[in-house]
Amino acid sequence: MNQFTCDVRLNFLDASQKTKLSKKFRNPNSKVMPHELVVSLRVKLPQAYAVVIALGSSGLCSNRLLIYHNCSEASVGSIPFGIGFPTLPWICRECGESIEDYNEMSFDVIAVAKEPIEFV
Numbered sequence: 260m261n262q263f264t265c266d267v268r269l270n271f272l273d274a275s276q277k278t279k280l281s282k283k284f285r286n287p288n289s290k291v292m293p294h295e296l297v298v299s300l301r302v303k304l305p306q307a308y309a310v311v312i313a314l315g316s317s318g319l320c321s322n323r324l325l326i327y328h329n330c331s332e333a334s335v336g337s338i339p340f341g342i343g344f345p346t347l348p349w350i351c352r353e354c355g356e357s358i359e360d361y362n363e364m365s366f367d368v369i370a371v372a373k374e375p376i377e378f379v
């Protein structure tokens with residue numbers, strides 16, 4: 260069990276929110292997206308992104324950049340977060356289209372925990 264200390268970057272989290280986060284990251288390979296944290300922790304979206312980015316930069320999570328194409332509601336691919344955007348043209352695995360314009364895509368980030376995390 261890894262411990263993640265919610266320092267000054269995440270000083271908006273109270274004890275009950277840390278408990279909820281610890282439950283979310285109870286299992287290895289737990290995954291969390293910012294919009295889920297908005298609902299479960301009742302935080303604002305920028306704060307939810309702050310949690311996900313802090314987890315990635317701590318090394319406890321390997322964050323992924325999720326790739327969305329206008330052919331699907333679900334993500335159609337992902338690359339490691341922090342290396343920029345996918346190289347164009349990019350082949351959509353859902354519809355097979357060769358995408359040559361970022362305007363056809365949208366992006367989000369997901370935190371993937373390597374091991375269980377306890378938030379303190």
Ligand SMILES: [Zn+2]
Nearest residue numbers: 328330351354
């Ligand atoms: Zn597509």
